[in-house]
Amino acid sequence: MSATLLLEQCLNGMQLGIMLFLMSAGLTLVFGIMNLVNLAHGSFYMAGAYLGAFVYASSQSFLLGVVAGLGGALLIGLIAEFLIFRRIYKGDHLDHVLVTFGLTLIFNDLARLIWGPAALFARVPPFLSGQVNIFGLISYPAYRLAIIVVGLAVAALLYVLLRHTRLGMLIRASASNRTMASALGVNVVVLYALVFALGAGLAGLAGLMAGPIFTVIPGMGDNVLILAFVVIVVGGLGSVEGAFCAALVIGLIDTLGRSFMKPLFGLFLERAAADNSAPAIASMLIYILMAIILFFRPQGLFPPKSR
């Protein structure tokens, strides 16, 4: 185990964390404002990945791919909001679960219908396919580094949007107090649609970037969705800042756990035992972390200030 490996794994962990943040930000806002549990949020992630990879491959234009992935997810989110979600905001959580579970099934089958059950190849654009030398210490894939940079930039943009614009003020106000927005005389229907589309777009961006790293297959959004749930539960429901911190922590712990648990266990256990138990423990790490945090702070680390 060397310092360079540690640095590399830290970067990988950040990259996973950033993706999780992009997934969670929309999810946590949509919950905070509309009180909606959206199991179909992973479908926007999947849409971003599929549309991005497909349009890039058929048009040979990376830019078009990005536009298709991001815009496509956003548009699908907007349409789904208009057709279905706005009808169930007032329903209870069980209604949300049934409808969005149903939507997930539909989207997964739709992807299978259009692109088949096998994985779709997602290409890294040539200008990002090389390695980048970081501080002369390690060489790191440019694409992964780009994900981190783009993700941080989007997080910063989101921060500015939420903290320093009128729209952001309204979004935050209604996230901490749902009746507030209507009291302020905001067009709630439009605000909800905007927030929903924003969330879908962010998830689409995460999927778009994830395409070349993970496999683009039907149902790819589901596992990420559940990780995003862990993130927003740990971060505090409705809190974007909490989601950011929790996403990075979880990305880092998961990645470092998977790569260093084995050598670490090797120090105490026989090799065979370490080889067997380390991956098992590593796969459980973030959930154990979640359990510990929730045991002491049932509201998560950074619950939004209410009232």
Add this chain to the structure above:
Amino acid sequence: MAEPMSDVLLETRQIRKRYGGIVASDGIDLDVQRGSLHAIIGPNGAGKTTLIAQLAGQLRPDSGTILFDGQPVDRLPAYQRARGGFARSFQITNVILELTVLDNLALAVQAREPHSFRFWTDASRDPSLREPARHVLDTIGLSTRADVPAGQLSHGEKRALEIGIALATEPKLLLLDEPLAGTGPEEAARVVKLLASIKGQLTILMIEHDMDAVFALADVISVLVSGRIIASGLPTAIRANPDVRRAYLGDEGAA
């Protein structure tokens, strides 16, 4: 340790509670005599409901002590206080609308038992739950409505059931948070009659806005203004108290 039983059932010492800048309880001292009906009156926002919630254990005071039967209870969670003999009714009717009137009461009777880890006997046919529940049903005058879902009761009937649930736990101390809230004159009369009938059987601490009811029922009245008890005493003394007249009765008491 044979301590003489005090006449005071509930005693609070310097209870304080603030929400941000608002002081809801500003050092409240209260003595509730055993067997009395003690009313707390005060203008809106004086901190009455906050006080009840602290007594019943839904809220924790920032500082101060609550003694019940001479024992400090401020560290006990709400359910343990209830088991120790506190019962509260809520200002906003808080009955189980989906269950029948009798089931609501039977559950409250069940709450007196040491535990409910009993998976076998049919609770809806168990006389040890149903009979005490029916007895309370008679007391609150809802005998004919036993099998009606509580959600279908009139507002006045719900208020009576609200008090009935508290009674069914056989408390030593009944905390009533505006038992007449939202009732019309007829319904109010019905609830007052009910309270008059149980008065003396147990200790009652009541918050109420309806001055007619308060002066008709109360043995002792305390006046809470801005989180402070400004006066405490017999109804006649309170009526005559110049501070009270100025602070409270002055604008509302004439009505």
Add this chain to the structure above:
Amino acid sequence: MTKERIALAMVVVLALLPLLFAAMGESYYLTVATRMMIFGIAALSLDLILGFGGLISLGHAVYLGIGGYAVGILDFYGISNGFVQLGVATLASAGAALFIGAVSLRTSGVFFLMITLAFSQMVYFLAISINSFGGDDGLTLNAHSDLGLNFGNTQVFYYFVLACLAFFLWLSFRIVRSRFGMLLRGMKFNESRMIAIGFPTFRYKLTAFVISGAICGFAGALLANQTLFVSPSIMQWSRSGDLLVMVIAGGMGTIVGPVIGAIMFLLLEKVLASFTTYWGALLGMVLIALVLMGKTGLLGGMAKGGRPHG
């Protein structure tokens, strides 16, 4: 007709079903029907906490997995005694439910939903990561649980599962009518009131959660016996979603409804799957349509809990 009568009628019909299949010469149907009954037990266990406790668990399939793996792992180590296997499966699921419940019941509503989902995912990934027990590919059993019955015979196994189903139906009816069941309902509709009259609600909710997990784990052990195979996919999150759908489609809080819901669900799955591979999408559309039209619950079902009281 009371719920008990419906349950009794259902059990009688199920008891006669093998005769019909034998007359039709379709012994394969017996296997399908056995699977339906096993999922019926799982759905019934979920109803105890969902329909009566108002707890939306989105990770209930995890107990199917734990029960199944308990049987698989004991079999792997050569322990084939059926009492041990079924006992360990039930206890292990109860233990897991105790842990998951102790954490998740400290929260409520949507937190609860997400945490139960997350923990089921944890066990799912755990099963994938342990290569000794087959990892992703699953674990094939050497033999059926040995209870002195020939589980290899589909008829025998069918009647054993039916007996279990009948037992759990009876048990659940007893439980929901008991003091414990009354309290469970009281907590579902108005937990703060139950606390105010002196019930320490947490321990009762946790108990319900553990009972429910234990029964579902038992169903998992049956499932492993039927297929002689367990894999992580039996506790995939969508499986938990399916269980929720079974309960809600059949009627929450009716005990027998969810069993019928499970049978209908698997029947629909079989029928649709014979027409198209995209039956999931069809199911999804049905779900959305049902909710948007406000029609859920074959047997009516009880009022949903969790709504603020006005």
